[in-house]
Amino acid sequence: MTAPALRLQSARKVYGRGETEVVALESADLTVDAGEIVALVGPSGSGKTTLCSIAGALLTPTSGTVEVAGTDLSTMSEPRRARFRQQGVGFVFQSASLVPFLTARENLLVVDEMGPRRRAAARRRADDLLAELGLADRARNLPGQLSGGQRQRVAIGRALMNQPALVLFDEPTSALDSRTGESVMQLIRSELRRRGTAAIVVTHDARVTAYCDRSIRISDGRLDAAS
């Protein structure tokens, strides 16, 4: 039986101590199955980013457990989490966050640069991904020479470079116009489906949730209803 892409059990995250203590995530239980796309919806400051950071091995929970593809990240040291991030998860940030002085192809290869080097295999994979994302002819372009939608597609390619079990999208369409945003969401859905990759999509935009298998609402650090 395949392990779920993500399993949070009673995950709690607290910042600060004493009077300055802030509970960012309260006893969160969440399971995302392999290949499932989940929208995480909630207002600013509700705990979306904290949940994503814990799921993406950027933060560890104060208590509770977090497993990604069967690997327990709850008590991992930062160096081990960094190694895990090299292969286990992918990220797509709000504003694409591409390295400005690298071409589209090189932005994908950054993942290989930061992790265990596979060089030729990585170059082949980068070329394949760019072709699949319709960016083969833009491979040598710098981010500044790409449109917003193209930049986000490069970011998606970068997130898929390490063939992760889980990809975390942080407001992937917020910097795009509605038409481009929709086409990016279609692309995300089709690419993830094709690979059987699970995803959490953090969004404020109700239109984005239509592309997801289910939506989870979060407010004041608590996961609410599922739909």
Added chain:
Amino acid sequence: MRLALLELRRRPSRFAGAATVLVLVAGLLVFLGGLADGLNANTDGALRIQSGDVVVFSAASQRSLPQSVVTAAEAQQVAAVPGVEAVGGIDLLQVGARLPGRGPRELVDVALFSFDIPLTDAVAPPPDGQVLADALLRERGVRLGTTMLLGPTRAPVVVAGFVTDSGYQGQGTLWGSRATFEAVRGEGRRADVLPRDAARVLVVRTAAGADAEAVARTIDATVGSTTTLTRAAAAAAVPDIGGAVFNALIGLTVLVGVIVVALFFILLTIERAALYGVLKAVGGRSRTLLAGVIAQATVLAALAGCLAVSAGVVTDAVLPPGGVPFELSPGRAVISVVLVLVAAMAGSTVSLRRIVRSDPASTIGRAT
């Protein structure tokens, strides 16, 4: 690392400030070092061109050539020490020299040496009344066959040849026989300063296969009133001209370089905080990112060093002889480049704290 070097190549303007500072620091290091070397180049040559292996000073002189007096009796004792093959004296007189065609007050400072044992390259004492001149004196107008009038006695000496790199404390030197030396000094002065047959120092050639340092120790143990040094140590004992000041300036320059480079790279690191967050999110480690910063600083420093050394070589070539005492040796060039590299690496390492603190979670919004 590759990422950092690509940034350097594709975004050179971001590093213009740091590069400018490094070029200035490297240039200053080369210039100060060249000045120090230029000033000191003619300091100890008189001892370095001796062919003897050890130099005997009187113990009371504290290794100072002008203060030393070694008597004839002590010289005989030295000659009897096992391992000693030949002993010769050196005398020194610092005088003003009058050159033909110059005014009576236009004196050239020279150091007149007498010597017994041939100098390196088997240069033997010239006939009485003649001297060998240091090549440095060519810049002052001394030529082969020039007759110079030396000291208050205005004793004439004729230049019979030149030797190179034999300066003494910044002065050009003249090398003559004992008789020539005595003629310049005059009988009255010798009686005041040195006993008859005494020398300032003795130059000792050791027997083939003898250990110079062991012979030096034996000489001091046998005579009891001498300090004997190897030739290199004796040359090193000649005081530098402003060496400490230049070394302090060089140290200060390196320190300023470290501070300014540190500030530049801290600013760059702050600018790159978001980028570092992204790179950490995809698995980049702090040490990988720091290695990139250090690599950038090292490349900039190496380029700055090469540029400064090139400028130094040109300066050395175009400065007229006898003007600014600037001399750029390969060793000085290497030291300057190494110092600027050290300054750049030390300065860039200061970014470590900020790189470690850059939070990958912040790249997906403020953690809430």
